[in-house]
Structures are given as structure tokens and as C-alpha cells.
Amino acid sequence: MGKNAIEIEGLKFAYGRNGVLKGVDLQVPEGSIFGFLGRNGAGKTTTIKLLLGLLKPDDGFCRIEGIDSQKDAISVRQIVGYMAEDQQMYGWMRIEQIVKWLASFYPGWDDKFTNKLLDMLELPRKSKVKTLSKGQNSRLALLLALGHRPKVVILDDPTLGLDPIARKEFLRYVIGLLQTNGVTVFFSSHLLYEIEPVADHIAILDNGVIIKAERTFDLRESVKKVVLSTSQKDFSKIEGLLDASKVGERVALSVENCTAEKINKIKDSYGGFVREIGLNLDEIFEAYVIGNRGEAAKV
């Protein structure tokens, strides 16, 4: 088993009485691009702030590259490249000024690499930050997160507010710059189509806990939609049923760990098998997060 770049265990956090994280457990393998999914307000940003030592957990711990985020937050921030959602930098600084300014906080800042990135990301060195477009601003934030050659990069909804073209362009840079360098990328987003082509691992955060954490490929393989033409209404006995919905005369069942054996069992129990469909990440996420599993599986 490979080493984990990020380890989170039993993490609990509440804003006053509002419990946001209710025991998060997560392992992020070293060198992976890890998609951290959740609806708006699910606690993704809170988890990231706890990882960076910007918040104190009520219980549990998190470590990045073996360093405890609470005990040594400064060392954690030294080895992490962080890009916040809708990150704004100092508008009065010029790009070359902000790069130089930030470099003074990181002993391992790589000037050569940063210069290369400035050209690659097409950022005008002399321009003031306030004159940059949203796309350029995101690219600058990415550059600033990478300049010290971090081992772990945390991107918190990095494409928030970007138009579809700028978003695609940004993701192209992320893939190009990070996938080949062995850097661990922790990518939080609520836009699943943005995560799908990039992430090799996925975790879904819902209601304060991780409800699923798996390799993207395995997740796609294991969750299937089974379409039946049946008059039966109660499907709660199906093991791993995530969602059941009626579409006209047919019933669509989203099932996890959907092996051939399980499909045969469904066929035998309910009859009227029509077909089995693979789901995209968007549909899988929906099934896990808003699926009417268990007792509510009556359609």
C-alpha cells in the first residue's frame, strides 16, 4: 500500500451549534489527483481550513505529509500550495511584485520555475493585479500556489466564477502542470464534470461525513442503473440501493457494488429486466447525495 499524503481521522467541527463535520475520515494517496465533492455548504472549505490549521477541530486530527495541521500549521502551509475559492490578491501590486513578495515567505521558492510558469500561463509581468481578468486572476493564483514547488496542492473550488472556456483552459493547465510532476492534488469542487476527467480518486462529503471514497474508475464501474419494467413498488430489499425512480411504466434503480450476480438477483426477484446502464460521475453523485435509498425506496 502506498503512502498517504493527507490523512484525516474522526474530524469534527461545528460553527456554534451548527455541526458541519461530524467525523470525517479520509486518506489521500501520495501523487493522486483527489476530487473532493460535496454540495454547497457541505463542509468542503471547512475541511480545507482545518487541513491548513486555520481552524481548530472539536475532535479528530489531520496530517499532511505526516505533519499535524494543528501542532505545526506553519510547516503545513510551507509544504502546501493553496488556492482558495474566488481568491483575490492585492490589486495594487504588479504581477512581478506579488511573485517576489510571496517568494520571501517560502525558503524553497523556485524563481526559474516561476518565470517559466509566467510565460506558460501568459501572465503579463508588469500588469497590476487589479487589471487582470478573472481567468488571468485564477492562473495567477495557481502560479502563486505552485511557485514553491509544494508536495501537496489544495485547490478549493478554483474555477468558481469562471466562464466555461476559462474553466476548461484552467483545468488544462492544472492537468498539464500537476499530473506529471508527482504532486498530490486535493481538488474540491461541486462541479462534477470538472472533476471527472481530472481526478483519479473521489470522495463525497455529505451531511458532515464522507459517504463514499474510492478510485474514480472503480466508482464508475461499481455504481450502475438497472432499468426494470415492473409493477412492483417496494425495492427496499435490494442491497446497496441508492435511488429508485419511476419513469413512465419503468423503474430505474441506482445500485452500488452492482455486480453481475447482484443484477441476476434483481432479475429473479422483480422480473421485467430491460437494461443496465453505466452512470457518469454527476449521476453517481446525485444517487449518493439525494438518492431515496432504504425505507424511502418505494416508488
Place this chain on the structure above:
Amino acid sequence: MIKPLIWKEWHELRWKMAFGCLIVGAFVLTGLKSRIFPDIAINIFSIVGSSLLMPLFIAMGLVAEERSNGSLYALFALPVRIKLLYVIKMILGAVVVLSPILVSLILSLLMAGGREESISDVIKWHVMGAHFSIVMFIVTVVSGMKFSSEAKVALTGIAWVGFWVLCVIIEVQMFFRYGSESWTMIITPWGFFELAGSGGFLPVFLFHFVLCAAFFLWGARRFYQLAGRQR
């Protein structure tokens, strides 16, 4: 680590400092040169004006401005202790708040020291102004820390001034009704003016030193809490 943080704060505050020094400097220079008013009046106008407005002006921009434009969260992500960010912000802010009073003091001493007022009186007025400025600055920054609107921070500062004015009114009422000092003046940073003559200098100074220290520490805690907040 400290140098780049000072550089950043200095770049953000230097124009405000220049503006404050220019206005106060021009006023003192013109007032003392033209001699339309007595020297003491010019001193009091410049001290009261700068010790009321400069702390408000600086406190408004110190945290709230960075919160509203989102840059504060980039600052928190730096590998620097959050308390250090706070201390540097407060020290640089205090220096800028005091700078117009220093300009006024230097001009007053050079142009009118010993002319109508003794040099020690000129210094005394300016020390009182500096005291008021620092108290006003610290309580405004700290009590308005969680506002991301600069206007709300300014209103917080104005509310403090209103509270202190109320203390003065109570003090005056007590004096006229019962003929005794109530020591409510100790609460206001203007207590110096009233109590300095009756041996109250030290209690006023100590009271406000403790008050400012308590607010400063509370501010460090509130600033740290901002790191975990949304914009």
C-alpha cells in the same frame, strides 16, 4: 518573514499617512503663521481633529477593507503565524495614526514653542492627543473586527466617541448637582484634560493602558477567528 509583511502594510498605509500629515501640517502651518487664533486653539483643533479622524480612517481600512476585497484570506494562507500578521497590522496602523500628531508637535515647537504656550504645555497637549488616538484606534479596530464593511467599522468608532461624550455629560452633571467629581471621566480618553490637574493623570493612564492591552489581546483572538470565516 516580518520585512515583507511590513512592506505590504506600509504600501497600503503610506498614502493615508501622507494625506493625514499634509492636512494637519498645512492647518498648523497656516494657523500658527497667520495668528488669526491663539496658538492653543490651533493646537487643540489640530490634535482633536487628527485624533478623532485618523484612527477612524485607518481602522476602517486595516481589516475590513482586506476582508471585503478577499485578500485577507490569501494572507492567512501564508506560512506565517496569524498573530504576527495582527501585531504588524496594529503596529503599522498605530504609527500612521500618530504621524499627523507628530507633525503637529514638530511644527508647533518649531514655530510657536514658548511663544504663547510653554514648550512643556505644547508637548502635554500632544501627548494627550496621542493617548486619545491610540485608545480610539485600538478599540475601533478590535470592536469592528468582524465587520467586512468599512462603514460599519467607522460607525463602531463613532459609537465609542458617543459613549465617551455621555461619560463627560454625566461627569458635568454630577459636578454641577453635587459639586463633586464622579470619576466617570476616567473612562474617557479625554480624562487627561479633566483629571490631570487634580492628580488623576496616573489613574487615567493606567486605566487606558489596561483597557488597550485587554482590547489588543481580544483583538488577536478575534483576528484568528476570522481565518476560519467566510468572506
